[in-house]
Amino acid sequence: MACCAFALYLLTQLLLPVRWLRDRLFGAPRQTASASVAWAPGMTVATPARRSRMKPVLLAIIAAEVLGVAAYAAPATPVAEAALFTQFHQSLCTSVFGRVP
Amino acid sequence: MTVHDIGLHAAKLGALPGRTGPVTAARQRRTWLIYGSAVALGLAPMLLGASPALQAAGLGLIVPGGGFLATGGWAVLLLPVTLIVFVASLVAWFWAGMVLAPLVVWVGAAALAAAMTGDTTWSFAAPAALASAAGIGLAFRARNEKQRAEGAARFIARTGFVPQSLAEVRRESAQVPDSQSREMGPEELAALRYLLDRALQPINEWGGFDIIDQFQPAALRYQLNHMGFALGIAQRAYCPAFSGYLGEAQRNLITKYLDRRVWGYWVYESCWGHLNFTNWDPARRDNIMLTGWFGMHVGQYMLASGDRRYLEPGSLSFKLDNKTTYVHDFTTIIGSVTSNYSTAEFGHFACEPNWIYPICNHYGMGSLAVADAVCGSDFVPTYLPGWLAAMDTEFTDSAGSIIGLRSQHTGLPVPFPVGEAGYAPFENIFVPDRAQRLWAIARRELEPLLVDNGTRLQMPGKGLDTGNYKAGHVGAYASIMFAANEFGDEAMAAAAKAGLDHDCGRDMTNGVRRYTAGSNDTNSYAVLAQLTRTGDFRAAFTTPPAPGNHSGPRITEARYPDVLVAKAKSDGQGLNAVLYPGDKPGQHSLTLGQLIPGLTYKVSGATVPQITAATDGTARLDVVLNGRTPLTVSHA
Numbered sequence: 001m002a003c004c005a006f007a008l009y010l011l012t013q014l015l016l017p018v019r020w021l022r023d024r025l026f027g028a029p030r031q032t033a034s035a036s037v038a039w040a041p042g043m044t045v046a047t048p049a050r051r052s053r054m055k056p057v058l059l060a061i062i063a064a065e066v067l068g069v070a071a072y073a074a075p076a077t078p079v080a081e082a083a084l085f086t087q088f089h090q091s092l093c094t095s096v097f098g099r100v101p
Numbered sequence: 102m103t104v105h106d107i108g109l110h111a112a113k114l115g116a117l118p119g120r121t122g123p124v125t126a127a128r129q130r131r132t133w134l135i136y137g138s139a140v141a142l143g144l145a146p147m148l149l150g151a152s153p154a155l156q157a158a159g160l161g162l163i164v165p166g167g168g169f170l171a172t173g174g175w176a177v178l179l180l181p182v183t184l185i186v187f188v189a190s191l192v193a194w195f196w197a198g199m200v201l202a203p204l205v206v207w208v209g210a211a212a213l214a215a216a217m218t219g220d221t222t223w224s225f226a227a228p229a230a231l232a233s234a235a236g237i238g239l240a241f242r243a244r245n246e247k248q249r250a251e252g253a254a255r256f257i258a259r260t261g262f263v264p265q266s267l268a269e270v271r272r273e274s275a276q277v278p279d280s281q282s283r284e285m286g287p288e289e290l291a292a293l294r295y296l297l298d299r300a301l302q303p304i305n306e307w308g309g310f311d312i313i314d315q316f317q318p319a320a321l322r323y324q325l326n327h328m329g330f331a332l333g334i335a336q337r338a339y340c341p342a343f344s345g346y347l348g349e350a351q352r353n354l355i356t357k358y359l360d361r362r363v364w365g366y367w368v369y370e371s372c373w374g375h376l377n378f379t380n381w382d383p384a385r386r387d388n389i390m391l392t393g394w395f396g397m398h399v400g401q402y403m404l405a406s407g408d409r410r411y412l413e414p415g416s417l418s419f420k421l422d423n424k425t426t427y428v429h430d431f432t433t434i435i436g437s438v439t440s441n442y443s444t445a446e447f448g449h450f451a452c453e454p455n456w457i458y459p460i461c462n463h464y465g466m467g468s469l470a471v472a473d474a475v476c477g478s479d480f481v482p483t484y485l486p487g488w489l490a491a492m493d494t495e496f497t498d499s500a501g502s503i504i505g506l507r508s509q510h511t512g513l514p515v516p517f518p519v520g521e522a523g524y525a526p527f528e529n530i531f532v533p534d535r536a537q538r539l540w541a542i543a544r545r546e547l548e549p550l551l552v553d554n555g556t557r558l559q560m561p562g563k564g565l566d567t568g569n570y571k572a573g574h575v576g577a578y579a580s581i582m583f584a585a586n587e588f589g590d591e592a593m594a595a596a597a598k599a600g601l602d603h604d605c606g607r608d609m610t611n612g613v614r615r616y617t618a619g620s621n622d623t624n625s626y627a628v629l630a631q632l633t634r635t636g637d638f639r640a641a642f643t644t645p646p647a648p649g650n651h652s653g654p655r656i657t658e659a660r661y662p663d664v665l666v667a668k669a670k671s672d673g674q675g676l677n678a679v680l681y682p683g684d685k686p687g688q689h690s691l692t693l694g695q696l697i698p699g700l701t702y703k704v705s706g707a708t709v710p711q712i713t714a715a716t717d718g719t720a721r722l723d724v725v726l727n728g729r730t731p732l733t734v735s736h737a
Contacts, residue, residue: 033606033617034311034571034617034618035307035623036569036620037617037619038617039308039309040298040610040613041308
């Protein structure tokens, strides 16, 4: 659903205050030197900044939770909620694309 | 002391507290009229006793998410959520010209509320929606009033210090360095190498560039432009008689700019901003962030080098795919700027659809200035009066500062941080008197940031690097240093340089200087700042190098990075150069060009005392480089 990609973009904007709060509570992530600025001829690709070791673990946990909840909830989703979702999708997306993409 | 003395004309007095320009005022009236109509339309279903769904939809027109008040129950919580999403949609509008985004969120939320509303509505929904709208409106009004009052106070404070500061700026700006004797030192060469390393790689390689998004300030186009500006300063001010790798580097950047990855953002912005799904020519309507900047960039190269290849039809064409190419050259790029100015209601025109940035319009007028210098046109005298009048009436706040960003459709201003120091060097290109006033204000207002007995600037907070959206002050320090150097303010330039070195991770590895706490874009700006001396930026877009540099003997080939050319000047008869070794001392070859065929020249600083030009006007010689090495070539 193309419109959902746009919605996802909006969602990422919503996370900005969360990131601000995280920085205030736990401190901002350590600033690393820019990989592009460190580049010199002979380096084929600018190396990305070192990633947090915890990041893959956290992502895996979140993914497992989301998939688990989805797997559990899907068969039992009430008809009314499914209809509401469809209605939501149609009302939002058809106004953009003229049809349900 | 009058307000006129600090650069405010009589017309601008009308823009002081509570007043706006005529076009802005008309747009704002239209905006409020449309909103008032929406409120009336929104209340109608409730007043007429229409269905609950229609009542909810109506309240949704009064305030984004207001319809959820009619839905009642837990759905009321969707009102603040919608307001947050609406703010996000404004960000999308601002970020990428996505004109439809706020409309979709606002109307979509109303439609969703209508769909969710049952058989009844909350009885206090209408007063609550009106109160929400009024609350938001009053909050903005209070903020605007506060800002207007603060601006007026700042304006009055400026009237106190500007006369003396302006006198100092005028005195310092008049002290232009001697063009024949100046050369780059090791620090300048190390900074220049940062750019040359990137610009001399193959065209389709992007090592050392930040590739994040192509809409906002981290976009590749801005990196390319700023790199080009700095290399152009090196060419004109230090090495006008050196083509070789310096010319190749500049042409490479121009060629990279034509890559679809650089300008392809316009395909999207045309669609969702102009609702234009067929013609995505980037040099047609709006998009001064491309035409103005690229026009300056290409024009500067041609003026400094004497190379006129970009005047050839099709020399700056944007290839979309195998079927479509938007054919352009320097004159058509400039033609886009002039045609947009000819029809610009605000006197300035937009970058992204709807958004007018005065800073980009400084680049636009800069592009016309360099077009006049290269082509002998008279665009600046034609368009500048209207441009300045618009600046004074439509884009000036109560402090006398330039408003950073205004919505073309609604007339509403949006905060965008470009201070006097950011505008001053660009205004110096085409209206130096006003530019000096801008710098006279900036330098005084920066003084509270001086530490260590005034020898170092210290920026507060974490800052923002617009080249990668991370924290950092490289751009801020570089902007101040650049402006200070352009106006000959050596003390402030040194303080900004000290701040850069102290706070921004100065690194010198293998003879290349960089600031590791910055992005590629702001590092490029720091190189521009490092190379600029009094009046260099203005001259780079208005005045070709001294006569003889483009016709006399020149260095046409030198191996990079073995041979670093710190100076190359010609009086039309001989050559006066200064060379440094790159990575290590050694003997290296140079090729000279534009010599008189068959003539013997006397040489000093090379392994031979004389050379004889070949029939094509070239000659080769060897130099032994071990530190600073002067090289002179003159008639025997």
